[in-house]
Amino acid sequence: MTFRNVGDGNYREIREAVQALCAEFPAEYHRRIDEARAYPEEFVAALTEAGWMAALIPEKYGGSGLGLTEASVIMEEINRAGGNSGACHGQMYNMNTLVRHGSEEQRQRYLPKIASGELRLQSMGVTEPTTGTDTTKIKTMAVKKGDRYVINGQKVWISRVQHSDLMILLARTTPLDQVKKKSEGMSIFLVDLKDAIGNGLTVNPILNMVNHETNELFFDNLEIPEENLIGEEGQGFKYILTGLNAERVLIAAECIGDGYWFIEKVSDYVKERNVFGRPIGQNQGVQFPIAETYIEVEAANLMRYEACRLYDAGEPCGAQANMAKYLAAKASWEAANACLQFHGGFGFACEYDVERKFRETRLYQVAPISSNMIMSYIAEHVLGLPRSY
Numbered sequence: 001m002t003f004r005n006v007g008d009g010n011y012r013e014i015r016e017a018v019q020a021l022c023a024e025f026p027a028e029y030h031r032r033i034d035e036a037r038a039y040p041e042e043f044v045a046a047l048t049e050a051g052w053m054a055a056l057i058p059e060k061y062g063g064s065g066l067g068l069t070e071a072s073v074i075m076e077e078i079n080r081a082g083g084n085s086g087a088c089h090g091q092m093y094n095m096n097t098l099v100r101h102g103s104e105e106q107r108q109r110y111l112p113k114i115a116s117g118e119l120r121l122q123s124m125g126v127t128e129p130t131t132g133t134d135t136t137k138i139k140t141m142a143v144k145k146g147d148r149y150v151i152n153g154q155k156v157w158i159s160r161v162q163h164s165d166l167m168i169l170l171a172r173t174t175p176l177d178q179v180k181k182k183s184e185g186m187s188i189f190l191v192d193l194k195d196a197i198g199n200g201l202t203v204n205p206i207l208n209m210v211n212h213e214t215n216e217l218f219f220d221n222l223e224i225p226e227e228n229l230i231g232e233e234g235q236g237f238k239y240i241l242t243g244l245n246a247e248r249v250l251i252a253a254e255c256i257g258d259g260y261w262f263i264e265k266v267s268d269y270v271k272e273r274n275v276f277g278r279p280i281g282q283n284q285g286v287q288f289p290i291a292e293t294y295i296e297v298e299a300a301n302l303m304r305y306e307a308c309r310l311y312d313a314g315e316p317c318g319a320q321a322n323m324a325k326y327l328a329a330k331a332s333w334e335a336a337n338a339c340l341q342f343h344g345g346f347g348f349a350c351e352y353d354v355e356r357k358f359r360e361t362r363l364y365q366v367a368p369i370s371s372n373m374i375m376s377y378i379a380e381h382v383l384g385l386p387r388s389y
Helices: 012-023 027-035 041-049 068-080 089-101 104-116 236-272 284-312 318-348 354-365 371-382
Strands: 121-125 141-145 148-159 166-172 186-192 201-205 214-225
Touching (some): 027 354, 089 104, 089 121, 089 186, 089 236, 121 148, 141 166, 148 166, 166 236, 186 236, 236 284, 236 318, 236 354, 284 318, 318 354
Parallel strands (some): 121 166
Antiparallel strands (some): 141 148, 148 214, 166 186, 201 214
């Protein structure tokens, strides 16, 4: 079954092209990758070859020069087709940190190679075990020594390191107790992972309930050249917000894609599944939860487009990006619950793909920022309520 939804008529050429590419990687492909806890190398390579992974790179550097709106449509369609954008979305939101804040020399050096697929920028190192989402308290330090920075510390939940050549890294260059504002004194670096691993960087994979490649990183006197500093030293927190807002919007788009996948899947099923002489979809107890999730996904979709509009216009969008992520993650999770519930036992069978997508979309209640943190942000920064933490 197909149905019209908010935005379906927008960016039709992009949607149809991504749909055609995704059709070459059916559910069986993603199921096999999930069962093997493997990386969808062929799928990501196809996206790269088609130019979708370079969507946000300006044309002068070999990319498509598209905006976050178009990038979000790409991510949405991947998930709506039954795939998982988690294998590749990092390159999308990491890209803007380099595009917007990197030097011209850095952009010329890296962006054409990223656009062609010669290099991958899939990883961003921000989160630490003892600080979580309290980013200003990070302890990883980068100390300037001559023409190099020496990095020591630890990061956790850093994804796709094994399938990335470069990583955006946030580290303190001035200790917290020596800055006027706690958001100052952090800097962003571009780390060459092939040089770093085994030479001061240790990577420990973390097995988890989703086939999402993520790791714990240990930095022990890792040396990187000073030209790998992005932007001005000490301004990294401000720069990283560029990537974090983009991340929230793209995750929202993925959840919207998931939501539509679940709604289509369960709507088809309940029309055909007959119990007690009638399709179960005839019962309001089945209809109402599905209809409610559709309403919620549609509302989240509208907020996604508003956040994209502001981001692409260079306007403040922190509130809209967070609200889009909150609404979309909540809607996709409710859609997942309805889909699993009304499939009954078959929802737990791997061959139906419901349980896989159920696990994948559940992640976004927690990452990249929990729903509770989003509500705290809105309470403080939008409603003007006292800071709760």
